Amino acid sequence: MTDLRGDLVRIDRERLWDTLMELKEIGAYDDEATGLRGVRRLALTDADAEARRRCVAWMVEAGLEVRVDRIGNVYATRPGRDRSLPCVLMGSHIDTVATGGAFDGTLGVLGGIEVMRALNDAGIETLRDVEVAFFTEEEGVRFGTDMLGSAVTAGRIPLDHAHKLTDAEGKTVEEELVRIGFDGPEPELRPVPYAYIECHIEQGPILADAGVDIGIVEGVQSISWQRLTIHGEAAHAGTTPIVSRHDAGLVAASVVVELRRMCDSGDFGQLRATVGSFDIGEGQTNVIPQRAVITIDLRNPDDTLMSAAERHLAAYVAELATQHGVEVAWERMAKTAMVPFDRGIQEVLSTTADDLGLPYVRAMSGAGHDAQEIAATCPTAMVFVAGEHGGISHTPREYSDPAACGNGTDVLANAVLRLANQP
């Protein structure tokens, strides 16, 4: 890269690892299913508040200027030479699901703090400000909307709407922000960054299968969630001839099988389809199911092929309904278009990885991330870090080794450094 100023910086891997291990003690619990120690740190709970305070303390120790916005997003700035220029932003989240691990989200936040420490240790001054952030309620487990803090700061979700969201006990986001002392004074629509890079564990097997620690993320897949309800007719399993049946369970099962066929066919590109919920009520061995409700989760890195998949599915279900004499009803639960990440930022990441001698693969993200929200405001990309056990996540089994975490954070550090010195 012609714009490379100075040598490569290296983060302190042991310090990063110690920080990751320290934070995972906040909200730790004994997980019965795995026999492991997990992390339960739902957004805006006492555990989340304690983890937030710990991170703020680390930020202050690193000499950063900390500020909190009205949705509880926290930003910490390392000033550059020209403070009038837009900053380079790093970030992710520190809230977890109910059965979480030590890496999801936290690697990007604690990695970002480690980048700041490494820049300090090397005595490096940047042209632009560098910032590290953590965003509120990325998981969506407590208040029902994922990427909440980043969606608010990106202007997609109005602050007022976000404040009024409630948890299962009826507590609002606003009440909980006030309670834990993270209802900051800063406007939720922050100054636009020059670039945003999020380092995150992959949560999938692609990197490990390719034998690399690093993934350069090209974008986030399109996501479609629909609920399909099938109304058939209950009847006696023994006395009802096959041709006289209106079997809601069979129709639902046929949809599940067809979805897999669609994925395998290649007709819809890299379509991934999942039926995670399949409900026919209590059920009786000798009664034909009257009603079935299934959810259909479709992912596709290509919006056109996603639409084609949805159209094919709708036509298939309509034909099936006629064939079996059942009524069907569709309900749209969610739909997001594919979010492509910035090619320029990806280019900086790939050159940086090459310069560090770290092999990588390019990949689409199958999961949602704060980066897909921030991408609406500034050039954005992500660095993925490989995980073990097929990249399993949202469980205490989630694990990325110190070398992978260190390599990912080295890529983050040097890419940020290069961007922060771009005039």
Next chain:
Amino acid sequence: MTDLRGDLVRIDRERLWDTLMELKEIGAYDDEATGLRGVRRLALTDADAEARRRCVAWMVEAGLEVRVDRIGNVYATRPGRDRSLPCVLMGSHIDTVATGGAFDGTLGVLGGIEVMRALNDAGIETLRDVEVAFFTEEEGVRFGTDMLGSAVTAGRIPLDHAHKLTDAEGKTVEEELVRIGFDGPEPELRPVPYAYIECHIEQGPILADAGVDIGIVEGVQSISWQRLTIHGEAAHAGTTPIVSRHDAGLVAASVVVELRRMCDSGDFGQLRATVGSFDIGEGQTNVIPQRAVITIDLRNPDDTLMSAAERHLAAYVAELATQHGVEVAWERMAKTAMVPFDRGIQEVLSTTADDLGLPYVRAMSGAGHDAQEIAATCPTAMVFVAGEHGGISHTPREYSDPAACGNGTDVLANAVLRLANQP
């Protein structure tokens, strides 16, 4: 028939109908799902006890000798000229499911009582005793074992075992028999009858589709109940490639679809397959199901083809398990071989129907009946009576019109009369 002695007897249709309508008031309830008045008369409840006492009163009024055995089966005898000869037995049950109608079981019992009245009215004396019975807990809804009373009297289930069965509240059959006063003194293994005929509603659409009121039943299908548990692996719907999945829900759905294909193929004769229960737990839209449990109900009028179907299914599931990398476990819930009914009794029934000018079809029973138990002890057959709405049963919508009930009971009366005069 050369052995026909005397003219044809005709039952009193209005009296039969009035009796049916009177009994359905015992245990009547307002059914929310249908807006109709249904019958809830679970075995050995207060409602069942009241219905039992009403039937016994009708039996006594008809001059019959009533006795109760140790499993609560009730027999009422109209003496013949030679009491040393085995009797001709009619019967069925008066217990219902929780959402029952007025005809299932009761038609055979109240029809049998009406046959006795009609013989009385016509002043007919028979060579052999004629008996009418109702058997305890045919539905199996309360104590979990269907055809309980008839299975005990046929010697298949030991009395002691039956007495100890419990309902959901832990009450035993024996306690409940004592409580309602139907713990009779008669041995449960009764004197072997000369023949048994059960008149029952069809609970299916075959008769109505053929445009006839009467079915002569050739036997009861083989029934196979199995539970299949599939252990896969939970994983993220967005990040897990299709080829890396171990989707328990997909494997279960594939089994459901294959079962239907097997039925449609004709390779397994008149196989009927039903998956009435499909459980993957609560389920989450974006999580691949870890575990699925389904029940598989197979029916087949041919034991050889039933075994072939079970073998094919086991091989299919084993292959599917390998393909998807899941573990499967089979559990046998129930299996009964096909029960063929006696050809001689069927011949008496068909000749009788011909003599009465009533068209009929021959059919296999898809449901289980007391007759399949009694068939182990003496020559047995059944008369089916057509129902409306596709023969729907186990719901307050269950309905057979007065003409069909009357025609079925006329066939019963005259077939019994002929058999009772056979030396």
